[in-house]
Amino acid sequence: MLNPCDPAFAAHLATMVPQDVLSAPEARYLEDPRGRWHGEAGAVARPRSVTEVAVIVRACAAARVGIVPWGGGTGLVGGQLMPSGPAPVVLSLERMAALRGAYPDENALVVEAGMILSDVQAEAAKLGRMFPLSLASQGTCRIGGNLASNAGGLNVLRYGNARDLCLGLEAVLPDGTIWNGLTRLRKDNAGYDLRHLMIGSEGTLGVITAASLRLYPVPAASVVAMLAVPGPEAALRLLTLASARLPGMISAFELIGRMGFDFLAEVMPDLQAPFGPVPEWMVLVELGLPASLAPEATMAALYDEASDAGLVTDGVIATSDAQATALWHLREAIPEANRRIGAVSSHDISLPLSAVPEFIAKAPAALAKLGAWRINCFGHLGDGNLHYNVFPAQGRSRSDHENTRDAVKACVHDMVHAMGGSVAAEHGVGRLKTADLAKYGDPGKLAAMRAIKAALDPHGIMNPGAVLTAS
Amino acid sequence: MLNPCDPAFAAHLATMVPQDVLSAPEARYLEDPRGRWHGEAGAVARPRSVTEVAVIVRACAAARVGIVPWGGGTGLVGGQLMPSGPAPVVLSLERMAALRGAYPDENALVVEAGMILSDVQAEAAKLGRMFPLSLASQGTCRIGGNLASNAGGLNVLRYGNARDLCLGLEAVLPDGTIWNGLTRLRKDNAGYDLRHLMIGSEGTLGVITAASLRLYPVPAASVVAMLAVPGPEAALRLLTLASARLPGMISAFELIGRMGFDFLAEVMPDLQAPFGPVPEWMVLVELGLPASLAPEATMAALYDEASDAGLVTDGVIATSDAQATALWHLREAIPEANRRIGAVSSHDISLPLSAVPEFIAKAPAALAKLGAWRINCFGHLGDGNLHYNVFPAQGRSRSDHENTRDAVKACVHDMVHAMGGSVAAEHGVGRLKTADLAKYGDPGKLAAMRAIKAALDPHGIMNPGAVLTAS
Numbered sequence: 001m002l003n004p005c006d007p008a009f010a011a012h013l014a015t016m017v018p019q020d021v022l023s024a025p026e027a028r029y030l031e032d033p034r035g036r037w038h039g040e041a042g043a044v045a046r047p048r049s050v051t052e053v054a055v056i057v058r059a060c061a062a063a064r065v066g067i068v069p070w071g072g073g074t075g076l077v078g079g080q081l082m083p084s085g086p087a088p089v090v091l092s093l094e095r096m097a098a099l100r101g102a103y104p105d106e107n108a109l110v111v112e113a114g115m116i117l118s119d120v121q122a123e124a125a126k127l128g129r130m131f132p133l134s135l136a137s138q139g140t141c142r143i144g145g146n147l148a149s150n151a152g153g154l155n156v157l158r159y160g161n162a163r164d165l166c167l168g169l170e171a172v173l174p175d176g177t178i179w180n181g182l183t184r185l186r187k188d189n190a191g192y193d194l195r196h197l198m199i200g201s202e203g204t205l206g207v208i209t210a211a212s213l214r215l216y217p218v219p220a221a222s223v224v225a226m227l228a229v230p231g232p233e234a235a236l237r238l239l240t241l242a243s244a245r246l247p248g249m250i251s252a253f254e255l256i257g258r259m260g261f262d263f264l265a266e267v268m269p270d271l272q273a274p275f276g277p278v279p280e281w282m283v284l285v286e287l288g289l290p291a292s293l294a295p296e297a298t299m300a301a302l303y304d305e306a307s308d309a310g311l312v313t314d315g316v317i318a319t320s321d322a323q324a325t326a327l328w329h330l331r332e333a334i335p336e337a338n339r340r341i342g343a344v345s346s347h348d349i350s351l352p353l354s355a356v357p358e359f360i361a362k363a364p365a366a367l368a369k370l371g372a373w374r375i376n377c378f379g380h381l382g383d384g385n386l387h388y389n390v391f392p393a394q395g396r397s398r399s400d401h402e403n404t405r406d407a408v409k410a411c412v413h414d415m416v417h418a419m420g421g422s423v424a425a426e427h428g429v430g431r432l433k434t435a436d437l438a439k440y441g442d443p444g445k446l447a448a449m450r451a452i453k454a455a456l457d458p459h460g461i462m463n464p465g466a467v468l469t470a471s
Numbered sequence: 472m473l474n475p476c477d478p479a480f481a482a483h484l485a486t487m488v489p490q491d492v493l494s495a496p497e498a499r500y501l502e503d504p505r506g507r508w509h510g511e512a513g514a515v516a517r518p519r520s521v522t523e524v525a526v527i528v529r530a531c532a533a534a535r536v537g538i539v540p541w542g543g544g545t546g547l548v549g550g551q552l553m554p555s556g557p558a559p560v561v562l563s564l565e566r567m568a569a570l571r572g573a574y575p576d577e578n579a580l581v582v583e584a585g586m587i588l589s590d591v592q593a594e595a596a597k598l599g600r601m602f603p604l605s606l607a608s609q610g611t612c613r614i615g616g617n618l619a620s621n622a623g624g625l626n627v628l629r630y631g632n633a634r635d636l637c638l639g640l641e642a643v644l645p646d647g648t649i650w651n652g653l654t655r656l657r658k659d660n661a662g663y664d665l666r667h668l669m670i671g672s673e674g675t676l677g678v679i680t681a682a683s684l685r686l687y688p689v690p691a692a693s694v695v696a697m698l699a700v701p702g703p704e705a706a707l708r709l710l711t712l713a714s715a716r717l718p719g720m721i722s723a724f725e726l727i728g729r730m731g732f733d734f735l736a737e738v739m740p741d742l743q744a745p746f747g748p749v750p751e752w753m754v755l756v757e758l759g760l761p762a763s764l765a766p767e768a769t770m771a772a773l774y775d776e777a778s779d780a781g782l783v784t785d786g787v788i789a790t791s792d793a794q795a796t797a798l799w800h801l802r803e804a805i806p807e808a809n810r811r812i813g814a815v816s817s818h819d820i821s822l823p824l825s826a827v828p829e830f831i832a833k834a835p836a837a838l839a840k841l842g843a844w845r846i847n848c849f850g851h852l853g854d855g856n857l858h859y860n861v862f863p864a865q866g867r868s869r870s871d872h873e874n875t876r877d878a879v880k881a882c883v884h885d886m887v888h889a890m891g892g893s894v895a896a897e898h899g900v901g902r903l904k905t906a907d908l909a910k911y912g913d914p915g916k917l918a919a920m921r922a923i924k925a926a927l928d929p930h931g932i933m934n935p936g937a938v939l940t941a942s
Contacts, residue, residue, distance in 0.1 A: 105711055106824040150660050158719075161658060163667075164635070179915035184823040186854040187632060188893040189621050189671055190900060191908055191938060192920045196634075196667030200660055217715045240576055244688045246761055248629075248719030290717055292764055292772075301763075352655040353577040383657040422659040429661060437662055444650035448927060449663045455926035456919060467662060 002464060003064045004086035005042025012063075013043070013089070016055050021047055029090045032081055033074055033137070034339070037431070039081030041068065041090040048095045050170060050178055050209045057207065057461075058176025060089055066464040067091050069203035071145025072116065074137035076348075077430025079149060079202045079466050088464065091207060093144050099123055100182075100210060107215040108167060108184045113144025113208045120213065129215035132159035136335060144208045150200035152426030157382030158251050158288070159216060161426070163199040168212035171198055174205065174457035184212045197452070202428050203463035205456050219288030222251065223295035224324035227303065228279035228314035232381070233357040235283050238311040239382055242285070242302055249293075252286040253382035254331055260378050263337040263391075264330070271333050274316040283381065284331050286324075334378055338389055342398040344373070345408040347388040349416045350425035356384055359419055363388065366415060370407050385425045388412060413440065429467045438469065473935060474535045475557035476513025483534075484514070484560070487526050492518055500561045503552055504545055504608070505810070508902070510552030512539070512561040519566045521641060521649055521680040528678065528932075529647025531560055537935040538562050540674035542616025543587065545608035547819075548901025550620060550673045550937050559935065562678060564615050570594055571653075571681060578686040579638060579655045584615025584679045591684065600686035603630035607806060615679045621671035623897030628853030629722050629759070630687060632897070634670040639683035642669055645676065645928035655683045668923070673899050674934040676927050690759030693722065694766035695795035698774065699750035699785035703852070704828040706754050709782040710853055713756070713773055720764075723757040724853035725802055731849050734808040734862075735801070742804050745787040754852065755802050757795075805849055809860055813869040815844070816879040818859040820887045821896035827855055830890055834859065837886060841878050856896045859883060884911065900938045909940065 003009070014022045022043050030039040042065075047053045060067050066088035070080050082088050093114035100110040104127040111120055117138040124131040133146060135153030145151075147169070151162045159165065168183040181195055198205055229235045232255065239253050258280050261273040275282075287302075289295055299317050306312040318324035338346070351359055360377060367373055372393040379386040390408050392398055401408075413423045417440045424433050438446065446468075453460075453468055474480070485493045496512040513536075518524045531538050537559035541551050553559050564585035571581040575598040582591055588609040595602040604617060606624030616622075618640070622633045630636065639654040652666055669676055700706045703726065710724050729751050732744040746753075758773075760766055770788050777783040789795035809817070822830055831848060838844055843864040850857040861879050863869055872879075884894045888911045895904050909917065917939075924931075924939055 103823070103825055105707060107714075108823070150664075152658050152660075156658060160635075163664070173915055173919060177915040177918065179919065180913050181916060183891060183893070185821045185891075185893050185896075186824075187623050187627060187821045187851070187856045187896040189623075189897060190893045190895040190904075191671075191912055191916065192676075192923060193621075193634070193667050193671050194916055194919055196664050197923075200662075200664050205663075217718045219718060236576065243578075245691075245763075247688045247690060247759075249761070288718075290720070290764075292716075292769065293761075298763065350656045350658045352574070352579075353657070354574060380658070385658045420654060420656075422654070422656050422661045424661040425656075425658040426660060433661075441662055442651050444644055444648040445652060445662060445665050447648065448644060448650065448665055451926040452663060452668075452923055455922040 002066045002086045002460065005065050005089045009063055009065055010043040013056065013059050016059055017047065017052050021045055021052060025090055028073065029070060029092065030081065032078060034076060037078045037081040037083055039083055040087045042087035044090045044092055046092045046095050050172065053172045053207055053209055054176045054178050056089065056091060057172045057174065060461050061175055061459060064459050064461065065089060066461050068463055069148065069207045071148065072137065072141035074141040075145065075149060075430060076427045077432040079428055079430035079463065082465060085464060093142060093209070096209060102127055103184060104129060106184055109213045109215055110182060110210065111143060111213065112210045114142050117141050117143055117146060124215050127215065128218065130218045131165070131213060131215055133162055133165055136332065143211060147199050147208050147211055148201065148203050149428040152380065152383065152385060154252050154380065156380060157253055158248065163196055165214045166195060166199060166211050167214055169195050169198055169208055170210040171206045171208045174462045182210055182212055202430060202466050204453060204467050205462060220291035221295040222286055222288045223299045223317065224284070224286045224327050225299050225303070225315055225317040226274055226282055226284050226327050227312045228275060229281050229283055229312055230310070231281050231357065232360045234311045235281060235381055236353060236356065238283065238306050241306060241309065241311065245302060246287060249287050249289055250285065250382065251288040252284065254284040255378055255381035256282045256284060256331060257377045259374060259376040260334040263341055263376060264333060267337050267340040268333055271330055275314055279314065284327060338376060341391055343389045343391050344398050344401045345390050345405050347409065347412045348425050348427040349388055349412065349421055349423055350383065350385045351416060351419055351421035353384045355419045355421065356381065356386070359415060363412065363415055366411050367408060370404055370411060371401065431466055434467065434469045437467065473537045473557045473931065476536050476560045480534055480536055481514040484527065484530050487530055488518065488523050492516055492523060496561055499544065500541060500563065501552065503549060505547060508549045508552040508554055510554055511558045513558035515561045515563055517563045517566050521643065524643045524678055524680055525647045525649050527560065527562060528643045528645065531932050532646055532930060535930050535932065536560060537932050539934055540619065540678045542619070543608065543612035545612040546616065546620060546901060547898045548903040550899055550901035550934070553936060556935060564613060564680070567680060573598055574655060575600060577655055580684045580686055581653060581681065582614060582684065583681045585613050588612050588614055588617060595686050598686065599689065601689045602636070602684060602686055604633055604636055607803065614682060618670050618679050618682055619672065619674050620899040623851065623854065623856060625723050625851065627851060628724055629719065634667055636685045637666060637670060637682050638685055640666045640669055640679055641681040642677045642679045645933045653681055653683050673901060673937050675924060675938050676933060691762035692766040693757055693759045694770045694789065695755070695757045695798050696770050696774070696786055696788040697745055697753055697755050697798050698783045699746060700752050700754055700783055701781070702752050702828065703831045705782045706752060706852055707824060707827065709754065709777050712777060712780065712782065716773060717758060720758050720760055721756065721853065722759040723755065725755040726849055726852035727753045727755060727802060728848045730845060730847040731805045734812055734847060735804060738808050738811040739804055742801055745798070746785055750785065755798060809847060812862055814860045814862050815869050815872045816861045816876050818880065818883045819896050819898040820859055820883065820892055820894055821854065821856045822887060822890055822892035824855045826890045826892065827852065827857070830886060834883065834886055837882050838879065841875055841882060842872065902937055905938065905940045908938065
């Protein structure tokens with residue numbers, strides 16, 4: 001059993017670190033972006049060094065006090081908030097935001113965990129390189145949180161998930177040991193890959209304090225198009241075609257359904273689709289190209305070939321940076337429109353690529369048995385990752401469906417699971433999906449996870465209740 | 472303590488599986504390619520299904536009998552051979568070599584662990600795709616072993632190590648539980664990444680029985696060149712230049728030193744360098760290009776730009792497949808020439824890319840204090856992975872240096888470690904480098920590894936003595 005971070009423990013901990021490291025928890029550490037969770041905490045710790053992190057973790061381990069690691073607070077599944085149980089220490093990495101080293105010739109950057117993602121991108125840009133991780137909250141989220149949750153985002157198709165962009169880690173393990181794995185090696189088979197175990201464990205196996213990151217050359221040119229497609233099946237065939245013609249050059253391939261534009265028309269009417277009438281399905285495609293390929297001509301050639309194959313029916317190719325930005329802005333505004341309309345249930349799911357069209361075709365009929373819905377299905381098609389969000393019918397609100405929400409979620413998740421997919425694709429498990437993990441997870445994997453958790457964190461102090469529920 | 476697989480246990484085990492699964496160990500299961508190890512075994516098990524594997528593992532766990540998983544037997548670090556201790560069961564996956572599924576539209580293939588790597592490549596080719604893992608032993612090694620050891624090889628720069636080519640795994644855990652993680656998802660954050668923990672653990676945490684693999688489109692054209700460079704520093708700058716000009720299109724970037732050609736001249740005189748006189752340093756570059764880029768012209772443009780920058784001094788661009796094959800054959804013959812000459816000590820090391828030139832510059836002087844050597848330094852420069860092999864001076868043999876071998880190895884490994892590198896880059900730890908891992912490994916990581924091993928394999932039956940020595 002854990003003990004709370006009560007005033008006595010907070011006072012004890014305060015003697016071990018510089019005076020201003022510990023403070024009472026401000027509201028911002030106890031809220032999440034969607035306003036669905038409210039966390040508890042006995043204190044917030046804001047250390048300035050890995051040594052201070054280690055001191056705090058060791059003291060918490062000795063006293064059996066829980067720790068909730070805190071990055072930018074942007075997680076959508078409650079991984080950064082502990083709503084009940086003995087009040088933990090919130091451990092914010094915000095003061096550990098330094099650049100530790102820049103290695104342009106290696107395409108590598110070493111940063112502390114608290115660096116904001118857009119600052120990581122900016123540091124890479126200073127070197128004439130890019131750090132490809134890109135997601136909606138990049139101005140607020142911090143790289144340690146991105147790694148702890150193995151963030152996805154817009155460029156996974158080409159550059160991989162957060163884990164694929166990490167060469168090495170420094171972390172404090174649950175007993176307060178500092179693991180220095182901050183290497184910059186492209187090949188290293190010296191023992192188990194702790195890095196990949198830590199990445200995606202959502203703070204339950206330790207606190208990431210710094211990371212070596214993989215940078216990429218900036219493509220000489222890029223070109224963006226929004227293409228109307230006959231449907232998801234054609235969109236996937238278009239992706240196969242584009243991948244064969246331009247291997248490794250497709251930076252993004254985003255599916256957008258007409259409902260996304262209906263929502264924009266409803267709540268953000270300044271934003272209009274570049275088509276009239278709006279087609280049922282569209283893809284936003286970005287190519288990042290070498291200097292030897294002319295961007296607009298390359299996209300136009302792809303369009304022509306796809307058109308001949310019946311895979312696109314209409315399209316807009318941006319001919320300026322402003323147009324490209326405007327097309328992206330449409331895609332990026334959809335989550336905000338969703339928020340304003342208010343989903344009954346949102347789902348961050350992934351499927352084997354070839355199962356995506358079948359899922360999109362079948363899910364509405366299954367959901368219709370539970371009520372009348374508007375479905376906004378969009379997402380990172382190249383990764384098989386859909387944000388499949390279910391909204392009330394026009395004129396109704398999410399509060400009308402409080403009693404149906406769980407059934408809607410179960411309907412979607414059951415279908416995804418039956419088709420070989422995952423119900424926690426890029427946002428993680430956090431505390432929102434612990435029951436889903438227990439329900440859908442492979443029993444052998446769950447047992448192994450529990451054994452690893454117990455081995456590395458025998459007192460269960462690291463992010464209690466996240467990912468794995470108390471067994 | 473483990474028990475041996477004695478005749479009584481072998482007879483007991485034989486009752487649980489079909490009659491021909493268990494047999495006495497033939498010599499081929501007890502030898503390694505370099506003839507440095509000799510293994511012991513009480514029996515060889517050759518199961519046909521994951522269920523049979525599970526039965527065997529469960530029985531061994533109950534009886535505390537060790538298991539040595541066995542793929543193609545090509546490992547270079549003794550991971551597949553147990554030279555001493557209670558005789559284990561050698562568990563060969565050779566009969567589990569089936570294709571479980573082909574998904575060209577997903578760029579995915581599901582195969583059993585015993586499929587030979589070149590057969591995996593052939594299955595991909597049947598789909599018009601490629602499986603990029605490529606290494607010298609590909610006609611013999613098996614994909615399960617490649618994954619267990621996180622194999623590297625020639626195409627890591629572009630496509631990643633074996634772990635990067637794996638979407639999912641099926642494995643039998645040390646208690647006999649079957650973990651079904653054979654998903655084909657590009658994004659899945661549902662819990663800890665057991666896949667990456669299992670990959671590279673060299674059979675010490677379980678037996679991989681099947682894998683979902685990531686395929687890639689075949690480049691429309693490829694072009695190979697051997698370029699003379701002023702030195703390793705220039706070679707790295709050439710790589711940076713090429714990566715910026717042709718991002719994601721450099722399939723291989725191999726460093727070759729003149730000593731490699733001296734050795735070929737000595738023991739395989741039919742193979743001659745395409746230069747006269749042979750330069751001190753060369754790189755073998757392969758580009759894999761889209762149809763829109765003309766291969767020879769693209770390589771020639773790169774050559775010209777590199778030449779203007781002083782990064783190349785001479786070069787041969789293959790103008791036919793036969794010439795390309797011949798250039799590759801030179802590179803691929805070097806390990807065989809090394810074997811014929813007989814190294815005092817071979818080192819599979821990796822370094823941060825920017826440290827490579829300094830290491831290559833400094834190591835000979837350090838080694839000279841121990842004797843007179845010929846050094847053949849070659850390898851996967853784009854990955855910072857060198858095969859740094861130390862040979863006797865001309866006219867002497869490796870047996871003249873038996874007493875110096877450990878000092879040579881320690882000299883190289885100490886330098887690598889001091890420069891932030893790894894002494895187990897792509898071949899793994901096996902049983903050859905357990906002492907190195909204990910010496911150079913981060914103590915926090917080692918403790919975490921031991922805790923994980925004890926949690927998943929409390930009786931220590933899985934590949935005893937590999938990676939981690941008994942603590």
